[in-house]
Amino acid sequence: MSHGDFVRQLPTGAGNLRTSPPLLQRLHIDLPLFVLLLALTATGLLVLFSASDRNWSALARQGTYFALAYAAMLVVSQLDVRFFRGVAPYAYAGGVLLLIAVLFFGTGAKGAQRWLAIPGLPRFQPAEILKLVMPMTVAWYLARRVLPPVPGDVLAALAIVGVPTLLIARQPDLGTALLVAASGLLVLFFAGLRWWYILTAMLLVVAGSFPAWNFLLHDYQKQRILTLLDPESDKLGAGWNIIQSKTAIGSGGWEGKGWLAGTQSHLDFLPESHTDFIIAVLAEEFGLVGVALLLGLYLLIIARCIVICLNAQDTFARLLGGSITVTFFIYVFVNMGMVSGLLPVVGVPLPLVSQGGTALTTLMVGFGILMSISTEDKKITR
Numbered sequence: 067m068s069h070g071d072f073v074r075q076l077p078t079g080a081g082n083l084r085t086s087p088p089l090l091q092r093l094h095i096d097l098p099l100f101v102l103l104l105a106l107t108a109t110g111l112l113v114l115f116s117a118s119d120r121n122w123s124a125l126a127r128q129g130t131y132f133a134l135a136y137a138a139m140l141v142v143s144q145l146d147v148r149f150f151r152g153v154a155p156y157a158y159a160g161g162v163l164l165l166i167a168v169l170f171f172g173t174g175a176k177g178a179q180r181w182l183a184i185p186g187l188p189r190f191q192p193a194e195i196l197k198l199v200m201p202m203t204v205a206w207y208l209a210r211r212v213l214p215p216v217p218g219d220v221l222a223a224l225a226i227v228g229v230p231t232l233l234i235a236r237q238p239d240l241g242t243a244l245l246v247a248a249s250g251l252l253v254l255f256f257a258g259l260r261w262w263y264i265l266t267a268m269l270l271v272v273a274g275s276f277p278a279w280n281f282l283l284h285d286y287q288k289q290r291i292l293t294l295l296d297p298e299s300d301k302l303g304a305g306w307n308i309i310q311s312k313t314a315i316g317s318g319g320w321e322g323k324g325w326l327a328g329t330q331s332h333l334d335f336l337p338e339s340h341t342d343f344i345i346a347v348l349a350e351e352f353g354l355v356g357v358a359l360l361l362g363l364y365l366l367i368i369a370r371c372i373v374i375c376l377n378a379q380d381t382f383a384r385l386l387g388g389s390i391t392v393t394f395f396i397y398v399f400v401n402m403g404m405v406s407g408l409l410p411v412v413g414v415p416l417p418l419v420s421q422g423g424t425a426l427t428t429l430m431v432g433f434g435i436l437m438s439i440s441t442e443d444k445k446i447t448r
Contacts, residue, residue, distance in 0.1 A: 142434030214258030322353030
């Protein structure tokens with residue numbers, strides 16, 4: 067099979083102005099999803115400008131990240147769904163090897179070794195790659211078997227999920243490890259996992275919570291959980307971020323204080339205001355109305371992605387698209403949950419709003435896969 071089999075060609079008649087489809091259709095771009103992503107991008111830049119204290123350099127840098135991420139999305143959307151299915155096992159093997167390399171040759175800071183520096187390439191975090199490779203590989207494995215999965219296939223899928231998850235947790239990076247594991251387990255769930263498997267897993271989690279607390283969690287991870295339960299116990303230390311975040315959110319009221327008029331971020335009370343806690347800046351300046359509008363935008367994106375998954379042409383595409391969609395929802399849920407004090411702080415950015423380039427590119431590549439699924443050739447059999 068040649069390279070041309072994986073890159074979609076222009077529809078027949080594209081050279082004729084009368085019969086050629088619109089530009090976005092020829093570029094394999096899903097118009098509703100694309101418009102919603104642009105709206106969210108504009109919102110993110112607007113809030114970031116305020117959160118960074120009117121720093122034009124930070125805004126320009128983030129704009130560059132967005133341009134690169136959208137370019138990556140466009141490139142990925144040109145690839146046929148069969149390409150992702152064919153490359154999945156090889157990408158998984160490569161990702162695992164990179165994670166092993168991180169343990170021996172990785173670089174990092176603050177006691178965590180998460181980055182890999184390869185000569186001639188910019189430093190990168192291999193765990194980010196697994197956020198997409200993991201669901202792709204589990205979908206590739208299960209799509210070739212009878213569904214719902216039998217016990218042997220369930221165990222094999224759990225093994226596929228478990229190896230990278232343990233390697234990432236070893237760095238240590240528990241937050242990313244849980245997100246990677248969730249992206250793979252979601253594929254297993256969408257494949258029709260029987261409820262008794264789920265109930266058994268929940269019982270095992272409850273039973274394993276005590277030994278995990280005593281033997282697996284690091285001190286800083288335990289401190290995050292204790293801070294969640296009682297942030298007032300260390301107001302000037304571990305509880306500072308949560309207290310200031312909730313203060314910013316509460317002070318915004320219904321309509322907020324106005325753009326660039328927030329006090330918690332501009333007076334440096336709120337740490338990480340341009341990254342993990344940026345939603346607190348939005349809540350303070352635009353109030354409940356602004357947060358509701360942002361949530362509405364996220365829900366519209368998720369709804370459009372669900373429609374794409376439901377219309378997918380084969381099992382692999384449905385499983386992969388469903389996992390990417392729900393993983394995006396988990397990003398939003400976890401970030402807002404930790405900023406509002408409902409979940410422990412795990413360093414998950416708010417999608418397309420928080421400053422940063424690596425996580426942004428990963429998300430946009432995921433949306434590129436969804437656009438590829440949305441515009442795939444209808445001749446692909448189920």
